[in-house]
Amino acid sequence: MIRRVLLWFLAVAVLGIGGTVAFLSHRSPDMRTAPSIKVASTPERIARGELIFGTAGCADCHSETDPTRFGFPVKDGGLGKGKPIPELPGTIAAPNLTSDPETGAARFTDGQLIRAIREGIGYDDRVLFPMMPFTEYREMSDEDVQSVVAYIRTIPPIRNALPPSKVMFPVNLFIKSLPKVVESVPQPAHSGRGAYLAKVNGCYFCHTPTERDQPVPSKAFSGGHVFSLAKDVRVVSANLTPDRDTGLGTWTEPQFLAKFAEYKDYAANGPPKIGLEYNTVMPWLAHTRLPDDDLKAIFAHLRTLPAIANPVVVHPDAPEEKPRQ
Numbered sequence: 001m002i003r004r005v006l007l008w009f010l011a012v013a014v015l016g017i018g019g020t021v022a023f024l025s026h027r028s029p030d031m032r033t034a035p036s037i038k039v040a041s042t043p044e045r046i047a048r049g050e051l052i053f054g055t056a057g058c059a060d061c062h063s064e065t066d067p068t069r070f071g072f073p074v075k076d077g078g079l080g081k082g083k084p085i086p087e088l089p090g091t092i093a094a095p096n097l098t099s100d101p102e103t104g105a106a107r108f109t110d111g112q113l114i115r116a117i118r119e120g121i122g123y124d125d126r127v128l129f130p131m132m133p134f135t136e137y138r139e140m141s142d143e144d145v146q147s148v149v150a151y152i153r154t155i156p157p158i159r160n161a162l163p164p165s166k167v168m169f170p171v172n173l174f175i176k177s178l179p180k181v182v183e184s185v186p187q188p189a190h191s192g193r194g195a196y197l198a199k200v201n202g203c204y205f206c207h208t209p210t211e212r213d214q215p216v217p218s219k220a221f222s223g224g225h226v227f228s229l230a231k232d233v234r235v236v237s238a239n240l241t242p243d244r245d246t247g248l249g250t251w252t253e254p255q256f257l258a259k260f261a262e263y264k265d266y267a268a269n270g271p272p273k274i275g276l277e278y279n280t281v282m283p284w285l286a287h288t289r290l291p292d293d294d295l296k297a298i299f300a301h302l303r304t305l306p307a308i309a310n311p312v313v314v315h316p317d318a319p320e321e322k323p324r325q
């Protein structure tokens, strides 16, 4: 009897999965042809784009970085050259975004770059693996995304051919539902600026616990998002909600600014060597360059959140780390 029930259950499960796969294979992603825009380059846009390329994390994933130094700085001569990303489902590389005509972003039109960044569709009409955070960048304003493209065009060429990405079955089917067409995004209103900056700079993504790799909105900014730096070495994001015991409840605005300012010297002169178990994915080296007004807007936004009690051990695999509570 039990056996029959089990067989029946198995049959239903197999049919169910088969049905879902059949459904997903026929489903086409929400996509459009790349817009035929030509981005006008100005010195202001290039400067703004350079800042965003750092603070929004593009430089981290699309460059060769040094894992032996604090904050994983970009290696000299490694900016924008792209790299294969190991341990993902398939062969996946963060592409070369330098202006190299054969292996870099010079191969892509401005419209293709904008569509890839905000809509998650590659130049070849492929759905991008969502480690490329287009689900966050879809809120990036037209002005900001065009500034990023203006800056990308100035990155000195590095010839670095990478294997074309191929996302493994069935993950390639499940990610089809993620892209969304994004036509036009205005600059955020003054009152929405903190939330906007926390979104496009990854604060929301990294500081929110995830389920199936996506942040859980009801636990926004409560920390506990685990990042694996190597096998058995993790770093965990801090709780940024106003909870007094486990979050930033007792922090003042000047303390918040000072915390970011601490890393200015590292950003200017290069960060020190540090053991992997004390290293961090928190982009201190890039975020220390955020203007005070941006940090103040982010802090004000964090203050409006519900306090969530969530004690976090930031470096759980470091010998001397105590729980933060």
Ligand code: HEC
Binding pocket: 052, 053, 056, 057, 058, 059, 060, 061, 062, 085, 092, 093, 094, 095, 097, 108, 112, 113, 116, 117, 121, 122, 123, 124, 127, 128, 129, 130, 131, 132, 133, 137, 148, 165, 167
């Ligand atoms: C967390 C890592 C990560 C971050 C942050 C990130 N990328 Fe990516 N990016 C990737 C990966 C991985 C791919 C390849 C995905 C694939 O091939 O399926 C990718 C793909 C792309 C592509 C697609 C090129 C094409 O048409 O095939 C562009 C353009 C791009 N990224 C630009 C950017 C820019 C600009 C930023 C910052 C605003 C950025 N990326 C931030 C990891 C990242």
Ligand code: HEC
Binding pocket: 057, 197, 198, 201, 202, 203, 204, 206, 207, 227, 235, 236, 237, 238, 240, 259, 280, 281, 282, 283, 287, 298, 314
């Ligand atoms: C790539 C992931 C990532 C992004 C993006 C990120 N953080 Fe973090 N953050 C972390 C991790 C992990 C830690 C804990 C390790 C550490 O302190 O460096 C942390 C720590 C912090 C701390 C220190 C808290 C404490 O108790 O000492 C603050 C403040 C902070 N982040 C604010 C921000 C803000 C604001 C943003 C956006 C502008 C942001 N983070 C973006 C991962 C991230």
